[in-house]
Amino acid sequence: MANVDAPDSDSPISSALSMEDHPTPEPDSVVSTLRALSESPDLTDPALEARLYHAKLSAYIPRDRKDQTVRILQSFIDHLPPGGKRIVVKFVVSNGDDKLHELATHLKTAVLIPFRARGGKTPQVTESPFSDTDINRDDVASEMTESSSRKDQQPLKWLCLKRDGYRCVVTGIWDDHAEQRCPPGQRGTHIGETELAHIIPFSMGKWEDADEEKAIAQSWETIYLLFPDVYSVLKPSDVNSAENALTLLSPLHRNFGNLKIAFIPTDRENTYKIKTHSRFSSYLFQQMPPPNEDGDRLVTFNQHANYELPSRVLLATHAAIAEILHASGQGEQIEELLHDWDAIRCLASDGSTDLQSLLSLVHVH
Secondary structure (H helix, E strand, O other): OOOOOOOOOOOOHHHHOOOOOOOOOOOOHHHHHHHHHOOOOOOOHHHHHEEEEEEHHHHOOOOOOOOOOHHHHHHHHHHOOHHHHHHHHHHHHHHHHHHHHHHHHHHHHHHHHHHOOOOOOOOOOOOOOOOOOOOOOHHHHHOOOOOOOOHHHHHHHHHHHHHHOOEEEOOOEEEHHHHHOOOOOHOOOEOOOOOEEEOOOHHHOOOOOOOHHHHHHHHHHHHHHHEEEEEOOOHHHHHOHHHHHHEEHHHHHHHHHHOOOEEEEEHHHHHEEEEEOOOOHHHHHHHHHOOOOOOOOOOOOOOOOOOOOOOHHHHHHHHHHHHHHHOHHHHHHHHHHHHHHHHHOOOOOOOOOOHHHHHHHHOOO
8 A cells, every 4th residue: 555655855854943853053053143133234045144134043042841833933934935934034033032923823823724624613813913015914805805615615615526527537437427427447446435625625715704704804814815816716715616615536635625635736727746644545546546656647638518627726726735734743733632622612500601712722732
């Protein structure tokens, strides 16, 4: 059985800073570096800025032994596109420890948790610490004209099935409602249940009240800042669109939603490298394209009907967030958080709710 892809030794993940893997430089060395760089006449130099943010992260004093601020921020810097990376680096360079902790908590609640949760009630998104940006939460909210509806998903599924040739785009397994389209010789082995898989989670376009709308707008503001290309591709009210969806075999959909599999754009149009992460359901490799001579599994999305193919920008964004989730070590922590969140949200026997416990779950551990 094939193994889950391991990070390359020279990949961004392997070089990401963490409190455990990278010894902290001597305090005097860090202070002198910060002083020298802060007095530099040109902090727009990428090399100088890189030295400065490394020094700032190295000088960060954890609040406790579980504080993952440095690891989270470094993971975002390593895997964001250039525009988003620049924003995070400038914030790190310009702020102290309290603000860095605030940013890490915000990135966890605004990006990682919503993408990993894929729906349901989640901890409140914290306020964005970014300021003087080209887009803000009110701008996003003004474009949130209508909440997306689950009733639109069935028509969208049939649209995507037509576009995807009534098959899972990765395994080629035929949808069980299209059995008559499957070649007779494959009907005993190549038919299964497929599902509509959203790239940007459906939950990020659905709200029921003003508080949920505000939280979703805050998440989108941060996504637009970190992934600038997304702004021209997708708005919160349009998550039920063909370019934000693909047809996947049911177990693949679960792995995709849990950020255990992603599709990284290649130089070839509509062709993607399949990237799997820890705890991926490895039995699915049997149904997937075999590795090529470089050890990569590639998939090409083909258009069988005149509907937009899945967006390269959105798939790249999903893949980057998957990398960040696993590089930051937040995957299992968020899974536990969501489980605990559901438990704590239930009213206690005396009718009260432990608000302090709810808030503590969001701490960047």
